[in-house]
Amino acid sequence: MSTFTVGLLSPGDMGHVVGQVAIASGARVITCLNGRSERTRKLAEIAGIEDVPTYSDLVREASLVICILVPAASESVAARVADALKETNEQIVYTDCNAIAPATTVRIGKIIENAGSVFVDAGIIGGPPRQPGGTRFYCSGPDTSVFEKLNDYGLDARKVGDEIGQASGLKMCYAAQTKGTTALQTELLIAARRMGLYEGLIAEWEMSQQDRLAGMERGLPGMPTKAKRWIGEMEEIAKTFGDLGLTPKIYEGAADMYRLVSETPLADEAPETRDRSRTLAQVIDIFAEQSKSK
Amino acid sequence: MSTFTVGLLSPGDMGHVVGQVAIASGARVITCLNGRSERTRKLAEIAGIEDVPTYSDLVREASLVICILVPAASESVAARVADALKETNEQIVYTDCNAIAPATTVRIGKIIENAGSVFVDAGIIGGPPRQPGGTRFYCSGPDTSVFEKLNDYGLDARKVGDEIGQASGLKMCYAAQTKGTTALQTELLIAARRMGLYEGLIAEWEMSQQDRLAGMERGLPGMPTKAKRWIGEMEEIAKTFGDLGLTPKIYEGAADMYRLVSETPLADEAPETRDRSRTLAQVIDIFAEQSKSK
Known part of the structure; x- marks a missing residue:
């Protein structure tokens, strides 16, 4: 059996763990670090992901390319891969795994299909797949078979429909x-x-909404390190729902909230080094201070 | 000890139970049904609440008037009570218990204070107080002592601050x-x-978000009967947060959603006679149909 070679763009927080898992199960994982940060370079090294010089090398050697990036970069990366496909006359299966609106995915799919390759839509639910069963790779499209091969390489790929989007x-x-x-x-x-009214509200919730309060105390203090990334994700959700004729406002407002949080110093901390002793009340104090300047 | 007489505007779903509880504990509760619906009239009768002919009679006989209404009616009812106060030269304690923005409450407070009476801000958390401990009547203002007397009459009144709003x-x-x-x-x-994707999303939640899914299955099918009332409440929240310089969009969008739901036939069912066998999937189907016409 020939080696299953996966091209991974790019080996960031999520991507490098995906690569690491596939490598541990016998896949070869390559990437192109051209223009990437020193941090991404280190994560690739830790994961055992090979660096190739150009996107053309990437599409020559890989049969499946998976793109895991911030939403805003999805389209330009797909265009660069399409250029490499045309240049090399190669055919691959290209999968966009980013948190983007279905309409954006359809547009990206066309870029890849126009270059003569197969496009698969995917969405990742869960954190980096460090524990088996913790992360699902949902996929859709007319032909998702190559992407579903990831099930043989330690990942959990599930087909959710035949349509891109x-x-x-x-x-x-x-x-x-x-x-x-x-x-x-x-x-x-x-x-x-x-x-x-902060103390009054918390006291009321301690009586009537204990589970939700516990969830906020657990989840909210770690949110600021992700706030910058989530602005774009909320905007994609607003677009998705707006395209269906539903109100885009709830998620436009959610984007506004993550924008406010991203302006605080907490947003610049790294997930791995942030102060984990900070309480819900303390982070809300910092957000409230920031909001006064509006 | 003289009888504690409470004027209640008006004895609807929430109000008539509040009256009933106070009466059971020895208070006298009066209302003015002039212009009210036949349903409200029946609820008052069930609760043992006395009807008086005019607002002037109401302020003459009551020492505390509490207003429990839809948000949109708060201001006009306060103006009518203020007129009655000026006409009769009476002094009362007037409490607005409606779900309105703090800035609106401040405005209503001025109407009452300009008529020479004491104003108390209040907010009700919980359903109609059928079970002891199930409902809190939060209050605020410089002098809330008369409103807090409700604690002697089977209700749970808690002071949350010295400021109206x-x-x-x-x-x-x-x-x-x-x-x-x-x-x-x-x-x-x-x-x-x-x-x-409905089935796919529910299947994912059954793995990863069981508690939230259970909450939706329990709470959402009963929501449509309240949707019309909640449009205004969401708009008041949007105003409250907007007045603080925070985004009003999340709650403007929530108002849009309740507006959509209020256009379905489910919104016209009565809470007590709605079809309780209807599942989450069934109500979402009906909302989805409605949303297609947008």
Whole structure:
């Protein structure tokens, strides 16, 4: 059996763990670090991911390319891969795994299909797949078979439909629930703090909403390190729902909230070195201070 | 000891139970049914609340008037009571218990204070107080002592601050969490349904978000009967947060969602006679159909 070679763009927080898992199960994983940060370079090295000089080398050697990036970069990376495909006359299966609106995914799919390759839509639910069963790679499209081979390499790939846009749509709905709820809670906690009602609200919740309060105390203090990335994700959700004729406002407002949080010093901390002793009340105090300057 | 006489405007779903509880503990509760619906009239009768012919009679006989109404009616009712106070030269304690923005409460407070009476801000958290301990009547203002006498009459009145607007603010933050979350969930479930992903999303949640899914299955099917009332409440929350310089969009979008739900036939069912066998999937189907016409 020939080696299954996966091209991975790019080996960031999520991507390098995906690569590491596939390598541990016998896949070869390559990337192109041209223009990437020193941090990404180190993560690739830790994971055992090979660096190739150009995108043309990448599409020559890989049969599957998976793109895991911030939403804003999805389209330009697909265009660069399409150029490499045309230049080399290669055919691959290209999968976009980013948190983007279905309409954006459809557009990216066309870029790849026009270059003569197969496009697969995918959405990742869960954190980096360090524990088996912790992360699902939902996929959709007319032909997802090559992407589903990842199931033989330690990952959990699940087909969710035959249409490009459905896997992205599922990811949007899931993130709408988790990150949308967090944005909504952040806003009302800031409002309570600003009105001198923070302690009163927490006392009421301790009686009537214990589970939700516990969830906020657990999840909210770690959110600021991700806030910058989530602005774009909320905007993609607003677009997704707006395209269906539903109100885009809830998620435009969620983007506003992550924008506010991203302006605080907490947003510049690294996930691995942030102060883990900081309480819910302490982060809300910092957000409330920031909001006063509006 | 003279009888504690409470004027109640008006004995609707919430108000008539409040009256009933106070009466059971020895208070006298009066109302003015002039212009009210036949349903409200029946609820007053069931609760043992006495009808007086005019607002002037009401302020003459009551020492505390509490206003429990839809948000939109708060200001005009306060103006009518103020007129009655000026006409009769009476002094009372007037409490607005409605779900309104703090700035609106401050404005209503001025109407009452300009008529020479004491104003108390209040916000009700919980359903009609059928079980002891199930409902809190938060209050704020410079002098809340007369309103707090309700603690001697089977109700749970808690002071939350010295400023008019704080009790309303607490109510806004609480409702922002409960009803805001419900609006957010409703939208993403409709979106999933429209994209052919409803079953996929529910299957994912059954693995990763069981508690939240259970909450939606329990709470969402009963929401449509309240949707019309909640449009105004979401708009008041948007105003409250906007007045603090925070984004009003999340709650403007929540109002949009309740507007959509209010256009379905489910919104016209009565809470007591609605079809309780209807599942989450069934109500989302109906909302999704409605949203297609947008």
